[in-house]
Amino acid sequence: MNNIEMIKEKAASAEVLARKVWLAGLGAYGKGFEEAKSRFETLSTDSNKMFADLVVKGEKLETEGKSKFTEAKTKLVAKTDLDHRVEAVRAKLGLDSSDTDAKIEELSAKIDALTAAVAKLAK
Structure with a gap:
């Protein structure tokens, strides 16, 4: 090559x-x-x-x-309705807390008046 x-x-x-x-x-x-x-x-x-x-x-x-929110809302509404019903019954029975103080003062005044009347009668 x-x-x-x-x-x-x-x-x-x-x-x-x-x-x-x-x-x-x-x-x-x-x-x-x-x-x-x-x-x-x-x-x-x-x-x-x-x-x-x-x-x-x-x-x-x-x-x-959403389910838990709806459940909580339903319970709250039910409790609120129950609270309103209890307040209404208490008011009908005269157990309304706002009226209690006024009624106690009224009864105290009547007792004072009766005590004064008994004292006059006793003299």
């Missing part, structure tokens, strides 16, 4: 090697891109699932909160 053929063979070999290096680089880039794309899709899917789960949890808590 002469020098020219040897040079051509070495150049062809170098060209093949350079092409393989180029293709290996492209392959590495492609593999990296696919991995990044796969991870992004996984993250995107996971975040969408997490968001949907949070929405479901929020709806459940909202329903429970």
